[in-house]
Amino acid sequence: MKMFEVSSVAKAKRKILDHFSSFRLDDELVEIYDAAGRVLSEDVLSKNNIPHFRRSTVDGYAVFAKDTYGASESLPAFLDIVGEVHMGKGAEINIIENQTVYVPTGGMIPKGADAVVMVEYTEMLEDESLAVMGSVTVKENIVDIGDDIFENETVLRKGQILRSQDIGVLASIGLDRVKVYKKPTIAIISTGDEIVGTNEEVKLGQIRDINTHTLTVMAEQLGCEITKKTVVRDEFDLLQEELKNSLKNSDIVIISGGSSVGTKDITRDVIESVGNSEVFIHGLAIKPGKPTIIAKVANCLVLGLPGQPVSAMVVFKVIVDYFVKYIQNIENEIKYGIEAKLSSNVHSAQGKETYQMVTVEKAGDEYIATPIYGKSGMITLLSRAKGYIVIDMNKEGILKGEKVTVYRF
Amino acid sequence: MKMFEVSSVAKAKRKILDHFSSFRLDDELVEIYDAAGRVLSEDVLSKNNIPHFRRSTVDGYAVFAKDTYGASESLPAFLDIVGEVHMGKGAEINIIENQTVYVPTGGMIPKGADAVVMVEYTEMLEDESLAVMGSVTVKENIVDIGDDIFENETVLRKGQILRSQDIGVLASIGLDRVKVYKKPTIAIISTGDEIVGTNEEVKLGQIRDINTHTLTVMAEQLGCEITKKTVVRDEFDLLQEELKNSLKNSDIVIISGGSSVGTKDITRDVIESVGNSEVFIHGLAIKPGKPTIIAKVANCLVLGLPGQPVSAMVVFKVIVDYFVKYIQNIENEIKYGIEAKLSSNVHSAQGKETYQMVTVEKAGDEYIATPIYGKSGMITLLSRAKGYIVIDMNKEGILKGEKVTVYRF
Numbered sequence: 001m002k003m004f005e006v007s008s009v010a011k012a013k014r015k016i017l018d019h020f021s022s023f024r025l026d027d028e029l030v031e032i033y034d035a036a037g038r039v040l041s042e043d044v045l046s047k048n049n050i051p052h053f054r055r056s057t058v059d060g061y062a063v064f065a066k067d068t069y070g071a072s073e074s075l076p077a078f079l080d081i082v083g084e085v086h087m088g089k090g091a092e093i094n095i096i097e098n099q100t101v102y103v104p105t106g107g108m109i110p111k112g113a114d115a116v117v118m119v120e121y122t123e124m125l126e127d128e129s130l131a132v133m134g135s136v137t138v139k140e141n142i143v144d145i146g147d148d149i150f151e152n153e154t155v156l157r158k159g160q161i162l163r164s165q166d167i168g169v170l171a172s173i174g175l176d177r178v179k180v181y182k183k184p185t186i187a188i189i190s191t192g193d194e195i196v197g198t199n200e201e202v203k204l205g206q207i208r209d210i211n212t213h214t215l216t217v218m219a220e221q222l223g224c225e226i227t228k229k230t231v232v233r234d235e236f237d238l239l240q241e242e243l244k245n246s247l248k249n250s251d252i253v254i255i256s257g258g259s260s261v262g263t264k265d266i267t268r269d270v271i272e273s274v275g276n277s278e279v280f281i282h283g284l285a286i287k288p289g290k291p292t293i294i295a296k297v298a299n300c301l302v303l304g305l306p307g308q309p310v311s312a313m314v315v316f317k318v319i320v321d322y323f324v325k326y327i328q329n330i331e332n333e334i335k336y337g338i339e340a341k342l343s344s345n346v347h348s349a350q351g352k353e354t355y356q357m358v359t360v361e362k363a364g365d366e367y368i369a370t371p372i373y374g375k376s377g378m379i380t381l382l383s384r385a386k387g388y389i390v391i392d393m394n395k396e397g398i399l400k401g402e403k404v405t406v407y408r409f
Numbered sequence: 410m411k412m413f414e415v416s417s418v419a420k421a422k423r424k425i426l427d428h429f430s431s432f433r434l435d436d437e438l439v440e441i442y443d444a445a446g447r448v449l450s451e452d453v454l455s456k457n458n459i460p461h462f463r464r465s466t467v468d469g470y471a472v473f474a475k476d477t478y479g480a481s482e483s484l485p486a487f488l489d490i491v492g493e494v495h496m497g498k499g500a501e502i503n504i505i506e507n508q509t510v511y512v513p514t515g516g517m518i519p520k521g522a523d524a525v526v527m528v529e530y531t532e533m534l535e536d537e538s539l540a541v542m543g544s545v546t547v548k549e550n551i552v553d554i555g556d557d558i559f560e561n562e563t564v565l566r567k568g569q570i571l572r573s574q575d576i577g578v579l580a581s582i583g584l585d586r587v588k589v590y591k592k593p594t595i596a597i598i599s600t601g602d603e604i605v606g607t608n609e610e611v612k613l614g615q616i617r618d619i620n621t622h623t624l625t626v627m628a629e630q631l632g633c634e635i636t637k638k639t640v641v642r643d644e645f646d647l648l649q650e651e652l653k654n655s656l657k658n659s660d661i662v663i664i665s666g667g668s669s670v671g672t673k674d675i676t677r678d679v680i681e682s683v684g685n686s687e688v689f690i691h692g693l694a695i696k697p698g699k700p701t702i703i704a705k706v707a708n709c710l711v712l713g714l715p716g717q718p719v720s721a722m723v724v725f726k727v728i729v730d731y732f733v734k735y736i737q738n739i740e741n742e743i744k745y746g747i748e749a750k751l752s753s754n755v756h757s758a759q760g761k762e763t764y765q766m767v768t769v770e771k772a773g774d775e776y777i778a779t780p781i782y783g784k785s786g787m788i789t790l791l792s793r794a795k796g797y798i799v800i801d802m803n804k805e806g807i808l809k810g811e812k813v814t815v816y817r818f
Binding site for chain 2: 053057085143147155163165169175198210221264336378379385405408409
């Protein structure tokens with residue numbers, strides 16, 4: 001029997017870097033409305049100052065600050081109201097000392113003025129003069145030119161995943177389109193003589209295809225474009241044909257099932273048969289997910305994943321996530337999780353990075369993570385889980401009561 | 410000057426429940442491939458046992474467990490190999506005592522057998538007999554009928570947001586379509602005489618529209634369908650027209666800008682002018698976001714949000730998130746965050762729920778959250794932030810060094 005030469009996850013990632021260091025993803029221009037979740041392929045600079053005119057942050061009166069010094073309710077400063085600024089219009093009036101102009105929130109500050117007194121601290125008198133009953137300092141209640149964004153400032157960086165607020169920044173500087181990486185393309189092939197689709201009848205010995213569905217959803221959530229999703233029988237020629245076709249238009253090809261070293265496991269042989277291919281990992285020190293194949297074929301990442309749904313999802317999460325972020329220059333992100341206390345000991349095999357599914361419940365002020373177990377291949381193991389915890393390969397487990405971070409699948 | 414009657418966020422939520430207790434969102438059948446992120450409108454039961462036949466979890470030999478008791482390398486048990494089970498086929502052979510059949514991983518266990526011996530613990534002899542060099546217990550290496558899912562078991566519940574693994578469960582029980590709530594529909598209207606779109610020229614006194622963009626992306630990420638996104642001038646008739654039209658086909662109407670109590674703030678008057686409307690909140694004890702209007706018009710939630718981009722996003726996050734989850738029966742979720750230590754004191758106004766933007770950096774084994782500040786209306790305040798922390802309305806702030814949880818916008 002062939003044996004695995006098991007690699008650590010860290011080593012697998014290093015080898016992916018080595019093999020794909022010259023990989024380049026094309027970019028494309030997209031409308032900013034369609035750009036959320038996409039990844040910038042170049043830095044974005046602002047051509048303008050934002051704001052490009054001085055704005056008031058309050059409803060009030062634009063003044064020379066020094067005209068208000070010492071003003072109080074008992075001893076107001078009196079200024080001449082010489083006009084009003086309208087929203088969305090230039091402030092055409094300039095003021096000189098002892099003059100003032102009404103400016104609404106967001107309105108333009110007229111020339112001369114260097115502060116705004118909130119309307120609450122003023123009183124308009126009958127003869128178009130204003131009593132100011134408080135003092136303001138220079139620049140008070142004013143957003144200056146470029147205070148938000150300077151001309152030529154880099155507002156967003158290459159490799160950044162665009163969030164709603166980043167789309168807001170793009171809108172604020174007047175960009176209607178932005179350059180992002182093309183979505184990584186991915187083909188998802190499930191193999192297995194026992195696998196049938198959702199519309200077919202399930203006979204004895206057969207089970208329904210799960211992996212095509214779960215991996216497709218994961219790939220879409222990761223921002224990939226699906227070039228193919230299909231189920232094929234465990235036949236060398238059929239699988240080879242599907243792989244060859246997928247290589248033509250995909251950055252990533254996933255084959256789930258047949259990745260182990262049994263007599264019926266043909267994935268490795270098929271990958272090696274198509275030419276210009278190198279299997280550089282067969283066997284990953286991860287649990288679940290050991291029988292994993294990682295290969296480069298032409299310029300494409302080809303993964304052989306275990307057929308067990310949970311294993312396939314775990315390896316996808318670890319390896320495909322990593323690759324998709326790498327080829328889009330996404331920096332290693334701080335991941336959001338749930339800090340919880342473990343409700344019972346979790347044992348793990350030293351030398352393997354272990355992914356343990358858990359439920360999470362609130363107990364008083366803290367969260368309790370409870371490991372859940374199931375026999376190999378049970379999909380409900382995942383659907384019952386809130387998320388997973390990762391146990392380092394150098395540990396033998398985590399003890400009851402220890403703090404863990406639960407991540408989302 | 411009109412004044413706010415400020416309500417706490419908790420009170421606002423209670424009032425929303427009171428006013429929308431009879432709100433019903435329709436449901437629809439969608440293909441499971443399109444169902445990720447959607448919300449189940451009814452419980453899902455499995456019609457079948459999964460698996461519906463006994464499966465082997467290993468490559469090995471199906472046996473009567475008791476035939477292996479006491480077997481060891483020095484004293485193997487010898488069994489007659491009477492056949493082989495093929496993947497995806499029924500096991501047509503029944504075994505009797507002292508017989509065995511080869512079964513691949515995932516293959517069907519033949520009748521009679523009650524355990525599987527891993528191939529590693531066996532040796533096939535020349536005369537079609539098998540030496541078994543270890544013992545197995547009853548049910549060892551077998552997934553029983555219904556072990557994953559029982560017939561009539563509720564596998565997923567109403568109000569559940571469908572994740573990749575849940576789609577996998579739906580696939581495993583043979584559902585190709587599933588009943589989910591229709592996407593909540595939302596119209597987004599930004600008002601302001603100073604606001605221009607991304608394709609227009611910006612003159613002095615004008616700024617570009619941000620809110621339509623940020624709120625649209627947030628609404629989409631929340632699973633809503635956008636019925637309208639538009640910018641209108643601060644004119645009563647225009648805004649009334651847009652609101653009336655939006656009410657016809659939207660569950661939620663957002664009007665950003667003009668939500669305060671100044672002379673130019675017309676949102677409340679417009680909402681009250683359209684008939685069958687009730688403004689039940691004007692003024693929210695939240696920072697930023699105080700000048701917020703919450704109303705029910707016919708059967709529609711109408712929100713007046715502050716025009717400042719950060720305030721608008723914060724209130725959207727708090728109120729629209731809540732409403733969208735409520736009308737889809739989504740249970741109060743445990744939110745993923747980042748546990749961090751605060752790098753400096755954050756002051757907050759007691760009596761207001763405060764949303765403070767922070768950056769997050771790794772320092773050794775822990776994360777450090779640093780508050781970032783900016784003048785009112787700066788969008789870069791959000792784009793520079795990793796997320797936000799929430800300071801309870803009963804607190805006056807959080808001290809440097811305290812633990813905080815950072816949430817994603």
